Amino acid sequence: MIISYSGGLDSTVLLYKYANQIKLAVSFYYGSKHNDQEIKYAQFNCSKLNIRHLIINLDFISEHFKSSLLKDGGDIPKEEYNIDNLKSTVVPFRNGIILSILAGIAESNNINKILIANHSGDHAVYPDCREEFIINMSNAIKSGTFNNVEIFAPFTNITKRDIALIGKELNIDFSQTYSCYEGDAIHCGKCATCLERKQALYGFDTTKYKS
Amino acid sequence: MIISYSGGLDSTVLLYKYANQIKLAVSFYYGSKHNDQEIKYAQFNCSKLNIRHLIINLDFISEHFKSSLLKDGGDIPKEEYNIDNLKSTVVPFRNGIILSILAGIAESNNINKILIANHSGDHAVYPDCREEFIINMSNAIKSGTFNNVEIFAPFTNITKRDIALIGKELNIDFSQTYSCYEGDAIHCGKCATCLERKQALYGFDTTKYKS
Numbered sequence: 001m002i003i004s005y006s007g008g009l010d011s012t013v014l015l016y017k018y019a020n021q022i023k024l025a026v027s028f029y030y031g032s033k034h035n036d037q038e039i040k041y042a043q044f045n046c047s048k049l050n051i052r053h054l055i056i057n058l059d060f061i062s063e064h065f066k067s068s069l070l071k072d073g074g075d076i077p078k079e080e081y082n083i084d085n086l087k088s089t090v091v092p093f094r095n096g097i098i099l100s101i102l103a104g105i106a107e108s109n110n111i112n113k114i115l116i117a118n119h120s121g122d123h124a125v126y127p128d129c130r131e132e133f134i135i136n137m138s139n140a141i142k143s144g145t146f147n148n149v150e151i152f153a154p155f156t157n158i159t160k161r162d163i164a165l166i167g168k169e170l171n172i173d174f175s176q177t178y179s180c181y182e183g184d185a186i187h188c189g190k191c192a193t194c195l196e197r198k199q200a201l202y203g204f205d206t207t208k209y210k211s
Numbered sequence: 212m213i214i215s216y217s218g219g220l221d222s223t224v225l226l227y228k229y230a231n232q233i234k235l236a237v238s239f240y241y242g243s244k245h246n247d248q249e250i251k252y253a254q255f256n257c258s259k260l261n262i263r264h265l266i267i268n269l270d271f272i273s274e275h276f277k278s279s280l281l282k283d284g285g286d287i288p289k290e291e292y293n294i295d296n297l298k299s300t301v302v303p304f305r306n307g308i309i310l311s312i313l314a315g316i317a318e319s320n321n322i323n324k325i326l327i328a329n330h331s332g333d334h335a336v337y338p339d340c341r342e343e344f345i346i347n348m349s350n351a352i353k354s355g356t357f358n359n360v361e362i363f364a365p366f367t368n369i370t371k372r373d374i375a376l377i378g379k380e381l382n383i384d385f386s387q388t389y390s391c392y393e394g395d396a397i398h399c400g401k402c403a404t405c406l407e408r409k410q411a412l413y414g415f416d417t418t419k420y421k422s
Contacts, residue, residue: 054275058271060312061315064267064319065315065316066319087357090357092316092317092318092356092357093311093360096311096314096315096351096355097312097314097315100307100308100311101271101308103304103307104302104304104305104307105276108275127354127355128355133351136347136355137351139351140344140350142347143343143344144304144306144339144344144348145303145304145339146298146303
C-alpha cells in the first residue's frame with residue numbers, strides 16, 4: 001500500500017494502523033501555511049516506523065490556485081467555525097490531485113492500493129473528502145491503470161473523534177502530529193482545525209468550546 | 212473551457228475547433244523526451260489564437276515514475292509498433308494527473324468544462340485514454356468540485372485520421388504541431404507516434420508502411 005501522509009492527526013493514525021502493510025508514504029508540499037510544520041512530523045513518524053517517505057513539491061498549486069489555506073491566500077477563518085467561511089480553506093480538488101499522483105507512483109512501483117485518511121467531519125465543507133468522490137475517484141484510477149489500483153479510505157464514515165480513539169488504542173504520541181491551519185510552531189488553538197483537534201482528543205463539543 | 216494542450220496534432224485540432232470557447236490552455240512539462248519541442252508549438256498556436264497559456268512543471272514525474280517516454284527512461288520502441296512494446300511508453304496515470312490539476316485550476320477560475328484530445332487509437336495501449344476512464348474521471352471531478360466541473364473529450368471514439376481531417380477542414384498548419392516521441396527538432400519518422408501521424412495526415416495504413 002501507498003499512503004497519502006500529511007503528518008496531521010488523521011493520517012498519522014492511518015499510518016500507524018496499517019504500518020506493516022505500507023511500502024511507501026508520500027507527503028505533498030503545496031504551499032499551505034502549515035506545510036512546513038506538518039512535514040517535520042511526517043518525517044519523524046515515517047522514520048520511527050521505518051517506512052520509506054517521499055516529499056513531492058506541487059509548486060503549481062500556490063501559483064495558480066485560490067485558497068486561504070495557501071501562504072498568499074489571505075486570512076484563515078478563526079473561532080467562527082461554519083461552513084460558509086470554511087469554504088475559503090478549500091484547495092480546489094486537492095485530494096483528486098494527490099490521489100492521481102499516488103496512482104501513478106503506485107503503478108510505477110507495483111503497488112495496487114492507495115490509503116487516504118479523509119473522514120466524515122470534512123464532508124460538509126470539502127467535496128473531495130466525501131464518500132461519493134472517493135468511490136468515483138477509485139473507479140477512475142482503477143480504469144486508468146494496468147494494475148487496477150484502488151483507493152482504501154477506511155475513515156470515510158467515522159469522525160475525527162473516532163480516529164483519535166483508534167490512535168489512543170495504538171498508543172500514538174499525538175504531540176508528534178500537527179494540525180493547525182496557521183502553521184506556527186505552536187498550535188493557535190482557534191482555527192477550525194485546532195478546534196476539531198481538541199474535540200477529537202478530549203471529546204468535548206467544539207460548539208460549546210468556542211462560546 | 213480549459214484545455215489540456217500539448218502542442219501535438221490531436222490537441223492542436225481540438226484547440227482550433229473550440230478556440231472561441233477556450234479561456235485557458237495548459238501544457239505540462241513532465242520530463243518526456245519530446246516535451247521541449249511540443250511546448251514550443253503549443254506556445255506558437257496559443258499566441259496565434261490569442262488564448263491564455265500556462266505551462267506547469269511536474270518534476271515529480273521524471274523523479275518517481277517509470278516510462279520509456281521520459282528522458283532517463285530508456286529507449287523508445289521503433290518501427291516494431293505493437294501493443295506490448297508500446298506499453299513501455301505509458302506514463303502511469305498521466306491523463307488522470309493532468310485532468311485533476313486542470314480540475315483544480317478550472318475551479319479556481321470559475322470554469323466548469325475541461326477539454327482533452329484523447330482518441331480511439333490510444334485505447335489499446337493507454338488505459339487512461341479509454342472512454343470508461345474518461346467517464347469515471349469526469350464523475351470523480353464532478354463530485355469533487357463545487358462547480359461540478361466536467362470533462363469534454365469529443366475525440367474519444369474517433370481516430371487520429373478523423374482528427375486530421377477535421378484539422379484540414381479548419382485549415383490548420385500541421386507543420387506547427389509536433390508528435391515525435393524522440394524529441395529531436397525533426398520528426399524521426401520511425402517511432403509509433405510518427406507512424407500514426409503519417410497515417411493520420413496522408414491516410415495510409417501504418418501496418419503496410421512499416422513492412
